[in-house]
Amino acid sequence: xxxxxxxxxxxxxxxxxxxxxxxxxxxxxxxxxxxxxxxxxxxxxxxxxxxxxxxxxxxxxxxxxxxxxxxxxxxxxxxxxxxxxxxxxxxxxxxxxxxxxxxxxxxxxxxxxxxxxxxxxxxxxxxxxxxxxxxxxxxxxxxxxxxxxxxxxxxxxxxxxxxxx
Ligand SMILES: CC(C)(COP(=O)(O)OP(=O)(O)OC[C@H]1O[C@@H](n2cnc3c(N)ncnc32)[C@H](O)[C@@H]1OP(=O)(O)O)[C@@H](O)C(=O)NCCC(=O)NCCS
Numbered sequence: 001x002x003x004x005x006x007x008x009x010x011x012x013x014x015x016x017x018x019x020x021x022x023x024x025x026x027x028x029x030x031x032x033x034x035x036x037x038x039x040x041x042x043x044x045x046x047x048x049x050x051x052x053x054x055x056x057x058x059x060x061x062x063x064x065x066x067x068x069x070x071x072x073x074x075x076x077x078x079x080x081x082x083x084x085x086x087x088x089x090x091x092x093x094x095x096x097x098x099x100x101x102x103x104x105x106x107x108x109x110x111x112x113x114x115x116x117x118x119x120x121x122x123x124x125x126x127x128x129x130x131x132x133x134x135x136x137x138x139x140x141x142x143x144x145x146x147x148x149x150x151x152x153x154x155x156x157x158x159x160x161x162x163x164x165x
């Protein structure tokens with residue numbers, strides 16, 4: 001995609017990031033939040049990630065923010081500091097055009113440069129687009145936790161996929 005730019009998130013990206021995330025929260029099991037997030041909450045999320053030295057990246061197409069990705073430490077204990085856990089969301093109107101692939105490739109490169117040893121994605125078991133995207137980028141399934149989540153009155157199974165860096 002010729003005009004797609006991957007960049008660090010700025011405050012001007014917050015409204016679009018909030019909209020994209022809230023669409024997934026409201027209508028899908030891709031995110032396990034129950035309630036939409038405010039722009040202030042999303043701005044804090046980005047700030048916390050950046051202060052911790054982690055990337056928060058956006059994809060811009062002709063100046064419009066069409067997707068985002070970020071990682072944090074896998075679990076909040078010092079021994080996990082070399083393992084990242086990622087999030088990725090692409091605007092529904094811009095999917096299947098290579099945006100997700102470009103975002104994760106950039107994130108993985110950042111993780112390598114930062115000295116991470118591996119990167120993990122936690123994906124709901126019926127989310128075939130995300131499972132396939134991660135498989136294509138060299139992630140392999142390493143674990144499956146049956147019915148650890150609940151949303152829309154049903155149990156959700158979490159698949160962990162991992163890429164060694
Ligand atoms: C998963 C998601 C990020 C993929 O983003 P995207 O920009 O559409 O992905 P890309 O166009 O870069 O796709 C790259 C590859 O992933 C796979 N893929 C992506 N979407 C797919 C789909 N709907 N069905 C099957 N494979 C798919 C394909 O192999 C694709 O390559 P191809 O188009 O050459 O066949 C996007 O669908 C999304 O935001 N979904 C809602 C939120 C979500 O599920 N986030 C992940 C939570 S774990």
